[in-house]
Amino acid sequence: MTQPEGFNSNIEWFVRDRFGLFIHWGLYAMPGRHEWVKSRERIPDEVYQKYFRHFDPDLFDPGAWARAARNAGMKYMVVTSKHHEGFCLWDSQLTDYKATNTPARRDLLRPLLDAFRAEGLKVGLYHSLIDWHHPDFPIDGLHPQRDDEAFREREQGRDIRRYTEYLHAQVRELLTGYGRIDYMWFDFSYAGRDWGWSKGKGREDWQSDKLEALVRQLQPHILLNDRLDLGRGIRTPEQYQPRRGRPGEFQLWEACQTMNGSWGYDRDNLDWKPVDLLVRMLIDSVSKGGNLLLNVGPTARGEFDPRSLDRLEGLGRWLRLHGRSIYGCGMSEFAPPDDCRYTQNGNRLYLHIFAWPFKSLHLDDLAGRVAYAQFLHDGSEIRLGPVEDGRVQAISLPVQRPDVTVPVVEIFLK
């Protein structure tokens, strides 16, 4: 595989680990109506302030979060230091709009990073480029007060340069005061948007070149995502599974996915994905050479709610037996049978069977290539059937589908 410019050897953990936890946690956990609630409902600062005044996550136990992630088979995490609402989970010296000034009265980020590191996970920060609280962030078509023309008029003097200084200084703070950060995840650029009276924001506004240089200077090993509008970085398709690229072509990407369509805690949302769909999404990502970053939106009390925990447990149950087909694996050059996905690690080819067939599967181009095959969940032999057309290897499956979320056949190639 040829590596594109701009990536160094630090990508190794990323392509090996494959499965991470995204955490969206901020004041928006309190309304519990999606992390964009301030913008969607056009809530002005004075009104949104009630959440700040009452934010008290008394059940917050970072060790419990980290253990839930590790038991789910996740190997890294990315947490929102600040989302678009502008609220800071850490004790920033550059703003009063932070957890330490709420009833929580403490830095919530530091113990979180420490807890995940202690469980052996890599840690990353999601940091919003957008800020709907900062007094110098120019009002645009996404801003909560976009429809308030008097406000817009009054706020015309906002200076993006002063905001950008704040943005860069906060990133410096995070990357100097919080130990080793493995992954910096900025969100997001929208330079192409145009509302007539305002335009979107992109690399000129964020001074993305300088910001990227700052990040690399402070933590040279760090990985960066692709949302700085610089045309590089780890690709981050969201709420979407990309199609399979060409075998051998280098890809560095991560599908970021929600459990229920919302990133922040969304109490009344019922669009929960079942465990088996999430397992298939993980497999699908790895079979196409990518990662899965799966989100949890913790509650305002500071917990993962039961619906999220249930899904994490289901993923962990499957991964305990099938981690071998995920970690260290990537896209195979072989084309899988219908309703199946291949992943591959060296001479081990993993056949994930999404829909259970009747007794046999036909594996293209594997005639003469299979040394041995077994179910992964119990190590029981899968017998080879006839070779067809000189190139197709059949395998014999039991009529009974094994009782695991997605059955996997581990094929040892010659």
Ligand code: GLC
């Ligand atoms: C987005 C959204 C958002 C979420 C995210 C995760 O673009 O603005 O709320 O944090 O990306 O991928």
